[in-house]
Amino acid sequence: MDTESTEKAQRGIQSVEVGSEILLALTQSDSPMPLKEISRVTGMSPAKLFPYLVSLIKLQLVQRMEPSGDYAPGPLALRLGLYGLQRLNPLREAEADVVALASKTGQSVFLTTWGPNGPVVVRQEDPSYPLHLTLRVGTVMSLVNTATGRLFGAYMPESLVQKALADESIRLSGATALKTTEKQDLFKEYRKIREEGMTRTSGYPLPGVNAIAAPVFLFTGSIALAITLVGPAGTFDTSWDGELALTLRQTTLDLSYRLGYSAIRGDEA
Numbered sequence: 001m002d003t004e005s006t007e008k009a010q011r012g013i014q015s016v017e018v019g020s021e022i023l024l025a026l027t028q029s030d031s032p033m034p035l036k037e038i039s040r041v042t043g044m045s046p047a048k049l050f051p052y053l054v055s056l057i058k059l060q061l062v063q064r065m066e067p068s069g070d071y072a073p074g075p076l077a078l079r080l081g082l083y084g085l086q087r088l089n090p091l092r093e094a095e096a097d098v099v100a101l102a103s104k105t106g107q108s109v110f111l112t113t114w115g116p117n118g119p120v121v122v123r124q125e126d127p128s129y130p131l132h133l134t135l136r137v138g139t140v141m142s143l144v145n146t147a148t149g150r151l152f153g154a155y156m157p158e159s160l161v162q163k164a165l166a167d168e169s170i171r172l173s174g175a176t177a178l179k180t181t182e183k184q185d186l187f188k189e190y191r192k193i194r195e196e197g198m199t200r201t202s203g204y205p206l207p208g209v210n211a212i213a214a215p216v217f218l219f220t221g222s223i224a225l226a227i228t229l230v231g232p233a234g235t236f237d238t239s240w241d242g243e244l245a246l247t248l249r250q251t252t253l254d255l256s257y258r259l260g261y262s263a264i265r266g267d268e269a
Helices: 003-009 014-027 035-042 046-058 075-086 090-105 147-155 158-165 180-196 243-258 263-268
Strands: 062-064 071-073 108-115 118-125 199-202 209-217 223-232
Touching (some): 014 035, 014 046, 014 062, 014 071, 035 046, 090 243, 147 180, 147 209, 147 223, 158 180
Antiparallel strands (some): 062 071, 108 118, 108 223, 199 209, 209 223
């Protein structure tokens, strides 16, 4: 029996699944929720909701706030959340996504984090027919000329980026001695990247090579990682509505959500 058939044959406890929907609604709210609002979000009637809330309160998964009577995640839910955060490892969490992306897209995938000298490649996964690149694990990426580096430039604190730009020449394809006007233009580009949520390069700085990079966020809202697809310019579509960009975007959204970045689900709703 294959995995899909096994999953279909397995029966869960419906009341537990309903309870999880209620907890999910509460965790997506910035403040305690009245019963009517939980009803609206979950699509369940108040009469159906109330018994579930009573049980969840007994389990300390939900608490009722006074004097409003609104509902919020309870002490046990908070303890479970803290337990998850203590075990959080973005690099380990991203491992399967990197492998799956390389297999699905047929492109090289690079995982990058911020190190002492700027964005540094920490993981590389190649398809069956990889490109021969100078880009390898340990490479420090330019904040000016590479898709990965510009992504970090867009999302890291500006004071840190300004400091890192002073050492730009040590990085792969790094720029040298940026003028004031060039820095101003660069930070305008960073703002555009934040608006788009991704960045790309076409045939530059590596001739014949295209790239698309997207951010992975932590529960704090800060960038944890960048995932970059890299491939030959002749077959690599960099359009935002192309299959590569859409696949990468969805992967980073899902990974960010698993790392606790709740703003994503709110935006999609």
